[in-house]
Amino acid sequence: MFSRKATFKGGTHIPAEKNLTNSLPIIRMEAPEFVYLPLAMHIGAPARPVVAAGEKVKLGQLVAAAQGFVSSNIHASVSGMVTRIEKRYLPNGSLSDCIVIKNDGLDTMAEEITPGKNHGEIKAETIRQLLLDKGIVGMGGASFPTHVKYAPQKDGSTIDTVIINGIECEPFITADHRILLEEAENVISGLKYFLLASSAKKGIIAIEDNKPDAIEHLTRLTRDEPNISVVVCKEKYPQGSEKHLIYAVTGRTVPDKGLPSAVGVIVDNATTAMQTALAVEKDLPCYERVLTVSGDAVNKPGNYLVRIGSLYGDVVEKAAGGITGDIGKILCGGPMMGFAVGSLQYSVIKGTTGLLLFSQNSPLAHFLAEETCVRCGRCLEVCPMFLEPTVIAKAVKRRKWMDAAASDIASCIECGCCSYNCPSHIPLVQYIRMGKQFIMTGGSGGCNPLFKN
Amino acid sequence: MDPIKTPARLILVSSSPHIHCGSTVSAAMRDVLLALVPVILSAVWFFRLDAITVILACCLSAVFFEALCQKVMGCAITVKDGSALLTGLLLALCLPPGLSPVLAVFGSFCAIVIGKQVFGGLGNNIFNPAHIGRAILLASMPQQMTTWLPPVHSFIDNITNAVGSINSVTSATKAAHALNTAVNATTSATKAGIDGVSSATPLAMLRMSESLWQKGQSAADQLPNLWQLVLGNIPGSLGETCVPAILLGGLFLIWRGHVDWRIPFYYLLTVFLITGIYGYFRGYSPLFPLYHLFGGGLMIGAFFMATDWVTSPLTKRGRIIYAIGLGILTALIRLRGGYVEGVCYSILIMNMLTPLIDRYIRNTPFGGRAQKNG
Ligand code: SF4
Ligand code: SF4
Numbered sequence: 001m002f003s004r005k006a007t008f009k010g011g012t013h014i015p016a017e018k019n020l021t022n023s024l025p026i027i028r029m030e031a032p033e034f035v036y037l038p039l040a041m042h043i044g045a046p047a048r049p050v051v052a053a054g055e056k057v058k059l060g061q062l063v064a065a066a067q068g069f070v071s072s073n074i075h076a077s078v079s080g081m082v083t084r085i086e087k088r089y090l091p092n093g094s095l096s097d098c099i100v101i102k103n104d105g106l107d108t109m110a111e112e113i114t115p116g117k118n119h120g121e122i123k124a125e126t127i128r129q130l131l132l133d134k135g136i137v138g139m140g141g142a143s144f145p146t147h148v149k150y151a152p153q154k155d156g157s158t159i160d161t162v163i164i165n166g167i168e169c170e171p172f173i174t175a176d177h178r179i180l181l182e183e184a185e186n187v188i189s190g191l192k193y194f195l196l197a198s199s200a201k202k203g204i205i206a207i208e209d210n211k212p213d214a215i216e217h218l219t220r221l222t223r224d225e226p227n228i229s230v231v232v233c234k235e236k237y238p239q240g241s242e243k244h245l246i247y248a249v250t251g252r253t254v255p256d257k258g259l260p261s262a263v264g265v266i267v268d269n270a271t272t273a274m275q276t277a278l279a280v281e282k283d284l285p286c287y288e289r290v291l292t293v294s295g296d297a298v299n300k301p302g303n304y305l306v307r308i309g310s311l312y313g314d315v316v317e318k319a320a321g322g323i324t325g326d327i328g329k330i331l332c333g334g335p336m337m338g339f340a341v342g343s344l345q346y347s348v349i350k351g352t353t354g355l356l357l358f359s360q361n362s363p364l365a366h367f368l369a370e371e372t373c374v375r376c377g378r379c380l381e382v383c384p385m386f387l388e389p390t391v392i393a394k395a396v397k398r399r400k401w402m403d404a405a406a407s408d409i410a411s412c413i414e415c416g417c418c419s420y421n422c423p424s425h426i427p428l429v430q431y432i433r434m435g436k437q438f439i440m441t442g443g444s445g446g447c448n449p450l451f452k453n
Numbered sequence: 454m455d456p457i458k459t460p461a462r463l464i465l466v467s468s469s470p471h472i473h474c475g476s477t478v479s480a481a482m483r484d485v486l487l488a489l490v491p492v493i494l495s496a497v498w499f500f501r502l503d504a505i506t507v508i509l510a511c512c513l514s515a516v517f518f519e520a521l522c523q524k525v526m527g528c529a530i531t532v533k534d535g536s537a538l539l540t541g542l543l544l545a546l547c548l549p550p551g552l553s554p555v556l557a558v559f560g561s562f563c564a565i566v567i568g569k570q571v572f573g574g575l576g577n578n579i580f581n582p583a584h585i586g587r588a589i590l591l592a593s594m595p596q597q598m599t600t601w602l603p604p605v606h607s608f609i610d611n612i613t614n615a616v617g618s619i620n621s622v623t624s625a626t627k628a629a630h631a632l633n634t635a636v637n638a639t640t641s642a643t644k645a646g647i648d649g650v651s652s653a654t655p656l657a658m659l660r661m662s663e664s665l666w667q668k669g670q671s672a673a674d675q676l677p678n679l680w681q682l683v684l685g686n687i688p689g690s691l692g693e694t695c696v697p698a699i700l701l702g703g704l705f706l707i708w709r710g711h712v713d714w715r716i717p718f719y720y721l722l723t724v725f726l727i728t729g730i731y732g733y734f735r736g737y738s739p740l741f742p743l744y745h746l747f748g749g750g751l752m753i754g755a756f757f758m759a760t761d762w763v764t765s766p767l768t769k770r771g772r773i774i775y776a777i778g779l780g781i782l783t784a785l786i787r788l789r790g791g792y793v794e795g796v797c798y799s800i801l802i803m804n805m806l807t808p809l810i811d812r813y814i815r816n817t818p819f820g821g822r823a824q825k826n827g
Contacts, residue, residue, distance in 0.1 A: 010819075014472070171472065243819065256820035326462050335471040342466045360462055364471050372576035374478055376762040377713070380769075386816045388767060411818040416470030423476040424576075430468035 005209060006248035007234040010384035012417045014171055014237045014336070016210055020294050020301045022174040026182055028305040029319040031078045033103050035309030036088060037063065040096035041349035042143040044070030049099055053084045060285050061110040063099050066132065072145040072350075073135035075285040076110075077307035078103040091332035091339040091346050098347065101309070115282045124150075127197040127280060134279035135286045135350075140165060140176070140240070140269030141333055143351035146276070149266050150197040159198040159264050163249055164191050164205045166214065166270040167233060167240035170334025173354040175290040176270045178303045180207065180214040183274045184221050190273030191228060193280050198266055203228040205270075206249050210235045237336065238415040242267045244384055256411055286350055293320040295364075297327050297357040306348050312355055313344035323357060328365025331356040335364060336416040368425035379418035379428060385411050389418035389428040396435035404435040412436070478575075482535035484709050485757075488702035489542060492753065495685055495695030499604035500550035504691050508545040510557035515541025515565050522570040536575050540564050543583035543757060546692025547750055547797065548590070551602045556594060560586040580804045581764050584797050591797070601688035679740060682747045693750040703756030716765060716776045717755040723780020724751060731788055745787060754783075754796035764804040771807075771814040779803050 040046035047064035051057055057076040064074040080103045088098045120126075130136075131147035138144045153159070164187060168176040180187060191203045205222070207215050209232050222228045231249050233239050243254045245267060252263040260267055268276075271290065278284045287308055294301040299321030306315055312330070316323060331338040332346060333353055348355075358364045379389040387408055395403035409432055418428040496504040519537035523530045532538070544564050548557060564586030572578040591598045681687055685695030692699070706712040725742050732741035745751065750758075759765065759779055766775050779799050786795025 012474070014474075247819075253820050256818045258820065327464060328462070329465050329471065331471060335469075337469050338471070339469065340466045340471060342464050363473075365465050367465055367467065368473060371478060372574070374576045374762050375765075375767060376481070376711075377767045378476075378710075380767050380816065385819045387818055388816055390767065391811075407815075408818045411820075414469070420470050420472060421474050421476065423478045423481055425473065425477075427468055429470065433468065 005232050005234040006206070007236055008239070008244040008248045008384060010382055010386065010417070011236045011238060011244070012382045012421055013235070014169075014420065016235070017171040018174050018177070018210070020172070021292050021303055022177055022211075024174075024178075024302045026178050026290050026303045026305050027319065029307070029310070029315065031103050031105070031107065031307050032310045032314035032318065034083075034311070035077050035101050035103065035307055036086075036098040036311065036347040037074055037077065037101070037309040038088065038090055038096040038098045038347060038349055039064050039074065040090065040094065041074070041308075041351070042072040042137045042145055044068065044072070044145055044148075046096060047071060047074045049085060049097070051082050051099065053082055055082045056080070057082055057101060058108045058110040060113045060287055062285075063101075066135075066145070069151075070145055070148050072137050072147075073133060073285070074099070075135055075287045076101055077287040077309050079106050079108040080104040089346065090349070091341050093339075098309075113283050113285070115284070122193070122196065122280065124197045124199065127193050127276075130279045131197070131276065134275075134284070136272060136275055136279060137286070137350050138269055139271040139275060139286075139289055139350055139353075141337070141351050141353050143349065146268065146272055149261070149268070150194070153261050155262075157261055157264060159200045159261060159266055161202045161204060161250060161265045162191060162194045162198055162200045163245060163265060163267045164194075164203070164270055164273050165240055165242075165245055165267050166205055166207045166211075166218075167245060168211075168353075169208060169235075169237045169240040170336055170338070170353070172294045172356055173292045173334045174294075175292045175303055175353055177211050177214055179270050179274055179290055180211070181217055184214075184217055186274040186277040187270050188218075188221060188225070188228065188273075189281065190268075190275070190277040193276050194266065194268060194273065195227070200264075200266070201227060204249055205230045206233055206245055207231075208233050208235050208239055237417065238384055238413070241384065241413055241415060243413070256408070289348070289350060289352065291315075291348060291352050292354040293357075294354065295331075295356040295358045296362050297323055297325055297359040299324050308348060308350055310348045311344065312341075312346050312348070315348060315355060316344060316357065324359075326360040327357055328360035328362060329356075329358040331358070331364075336420070337414060370426050371424040373424055373426060376423060378421045378423065382417040382421050384415060384417060385413055387412055389432065390426070392435065393426060393428045393431035396431045396438075399438075401435065401438050405439055409435050409439065478536070479534040481711050482539050484711055485539055485706060486535060486542065488705045489539075489546070489692075489757070491698035491701045492546060492692045492695065493542070495698040496546065496550070496691040499685055499694060500602065500691060503551035503602055506554055507548050507550060507552050507557050507691060508542065510554040511545035511548070511561050512538055512541040514558040514561035515544070518562055518565040519570070522566055523574070526570070528574075531575070534575070537565060540569065540582045540586075543692075544586045546753060547583065547587050547690045547758075549598060549601055549689075550691050551600075552597060556590060556597060560590045562586075563589040576763055578763055579808075580801055581758055581761050584758060584800050584804075587797050588801060603688045604686055604694070679743060679747070682744065687748075689748075690750060690753075693753045696747050696752050699752045699756055703752075706756070706760070712756070712760040713765075713769070713772055715769060715772045716760045716779075719773050719776035720755040720759055720779045720783075721746060721751070723777050724784050727781065727784035728788065731784070745784070749787075749794050750796040751783065754800060755779075758796070758800050759803075764807055766807050766810045766814065768811070768814050768816050770816075771810045774810055774814060775803055775807065778806065 045068045048067045049064045051063045059079045061076045063076050066073050080101050083100045083102050085099050087095055090096050128150050136146040166180050195203050205218050219230045233248050246265050254263055275286050290305050292303050304319040330341050373390050392404050392407045392409050412432050416429050515537045516532050520530050520532050541561055544560055564582040568582030568585030569578045683696045707714045728745040729742035766772050782799030783795040
């Protein structure tokens with residue numbers, strides 16, 4: 001049926017481990033008693049709160065407004081009362097103000113949300129405005145505000161293709177897979193709105209070949225759409241990376257450090273497309289998302305529709321049937337790029353694709369000691385960005401920041417292929433992140449005592 | 454409050470990625486050792502006890518010296534990873550059979566201590582340790598290092614005789630002996646007193662008989678025929694003679710992803726082309742480059758020595774340059790140099806150039822290098 005499977009150079013094969021949850025339908029989780037909405041849950045400037053402690057809010061009501069162009073609106077994910085605004089850590093280690101709302105259990109919808117509201121003729125501006133108003137961000141993990149991508153291109157370049165990313169190459173995570181199966185109509189109409197907003201001619205839904213059911217379903221549904229096609233990609237990590245997806249699907253190479261729009265492409269995640277369809281058709285803001293709870297330390301792995309701002313602890317307790325056994329590792333996101341956290345006191349944000357819990361016995365909970373580099377070259381072979389991870393890591397270890405920069409440390413997408421394959425268990429990605437931080441602080445090294453130049 | 458008796462089990466917080474493919478350095482070393490099994494078997498088959506003593510002496514002493522060094526330097530003893538064993542084995546395979554165990558142990562010492570540990574151990578050595586051992590032995594004991602025992606060969610002789618292939622084997626061997634005695638009288642004489650027979654390697658004979666080649670095919674009669682050469686029924690270092698065994702192990706390593714096919718491929722190709730062109734212009738038999746390909750240490754050098762992780766370049770393009778450099782050097786040394794065998798020295802020379810290659814041959818990131826200022 002498919003003559004050619006799209007793919008890219010480099011990368012690595014990783015056991016997908018998706019069987020735990022890929023056949024489980026999405027279940028809506030009961031709203032928790034408290035939600036914690038971080039104001040910096042997206043890339044760009046944190047949103048500015050428009051409610052104060054003690055104020056009553058309704059479900060879907062705007063609680064924090066976008067500040068500046070690259071920023072996003074945040075809406076209440078429960079109805080109830082704002083108790084306070086407090087500082088909390090995000091899984092990536094940064095600190096953010098959070099609006100804490102106590103749930104009154106009523107889920108009273110905000111008045112401004114009128115499902116079935118007639119927008120009149122839907123124009124590109126309507127969609128752009130809705131993307132901004134409804135707080136749509138990239139829901140595949142990056143949380144980049146979607147309206148920014150669809151704003152008229154600064155350099156005047158035109159967009160001819162919109163790709164819906166249904167790859168989901170991270171092991172264990174199956175949220176997008178379930179969305180493609182259960183919300184396919186919404187994903188397709190979301191894509192149509194994206195096409196309208198960007199005036200692109202061609203829409204592509206890219207799915208990895210390990211999801212044959214989703215490929216079949218989407219192909220059937222798009223049979224009568226002349227400008228939408230389904231492209232099957234070969235299973236290889238990191239196929240879901242924006243640049244590699246564009247290369248695989250269109251054969252275009254995004255310039256190093258450039259944006260996809262430079263080659264006339266916009267990539268959006270399947271969940272983002274679905275959320276956009278909900279925003280346009282049902283007038284719903286982004287206040288809940290599907291996430292996969294999996295791993296060998298949860299009782300009921302599954303795909304759950306969870307209110308944004310729910311604490312991990314609530315998700316595990318209310319949806320996934322609690323923890324089993326001794327917990328050894330908690331991951332926010334997938335095992336290749338996700339963040340390890342030390343407790344369940346973090347909140348689900350718009351970009352949280354999964355929550356993985358592993359027991360003490362799981363190999364994920366074992367620390368692998370670093371050995372010396374034997375220069376085997378595996379890391380170079382698998383790097384999808386064609387970098388030289390071992391060279392960069394050595395430069396960082398020797399605190400030669402300029403050498404690291406000359407080795408294109410900034411082009412690293414932190415996909416983790418290099419560390420995954422290193423026989424000496426060198427945490428290459430960690431060294432690369434460290435180097436990036438030093439370089440980003442303008443050479444001052446921030447307050448890191450290791451800095452010397 | 455009671456003191457905590459058993460420490461609480463902690464939650465691991467680490468940088469991504471959180472999974473690993475499971476490969477380890479020692480597993481890779483095991484694979485290389487496994488790949489060398491056919492070569493060891495062929496060595497034992499052809500040289501019997503003379504092979505076993507050298508292999509045992511090298512391997513055991515290499516492991517011992519590595520452990521000793523690490524103990525003296527007070528670092529963790531890592532002989533379990535198999536790299537010292539591998540170095541010892543590779544050294545043994547490029548020594549002549551029947552070499553005195555004392556010299557073999559001395560070679561191991563040079564390989565492990567001088568070639569590897571003084572640089573800081575595995576991963577930090579500049580030169581291929583096994584070749585350091587061999588080079589030092591060759592420089593200090595040239596006579597013992599170039600005394601070659603003929604293989605214990607009756608079996609293959611019989612087969613080739615029966616098949617009745619190109620040349621009569623016995624006459625070839627006899628002729629080889631005759632030629633050897635004629636031009637290399639000294640070695641033969643000294644060695645003859647001890648071991649009875651000694652012989653010249655095909656490469657040495659090739660070198661000596663070069664003038665004869667010009668006269669046509671007749672000179673080739675004095676060399677072992679090509680089948681003997683490929684199968685390894687010829688005098689030579691322990692592991693370098695049996696080409697099928699080397700190929701088997703080499704292809705296994707390429708299949709397992711431990712060896713980049715580019716290095717052996719471009720190395721062999723370069724040697725073949727240069728010797729072929731040289732032979733062509735001098736009017737030699739077309740077999741000339743094949744003798745260079747299958748004779749001497751080229752095969753084992755190309756698959757097992759030149760591909761050493763630590764001492765070969767990182768990038769694909771770098772590896773191609775490295776391999777071509779090896780080929781040029783080997784061919785030059787063999788055709789014009791003072792030694793009949795060029796593999797060892799060309800690998801050591803290219804090892805020296807590896808950091809330079811790595812410095813100047815860099816990968817371009819996906820999407821091309823962005824414009825840089827200055
Ligand atoms: S994979 Fe690891 S051991 Fe191999 S070259 Fe890269 S850093 Fe070194
Ligand atoms: S260097 Fe960066 S881009 Fe390359 S494999 Fe490692 S993490 Fe991925």
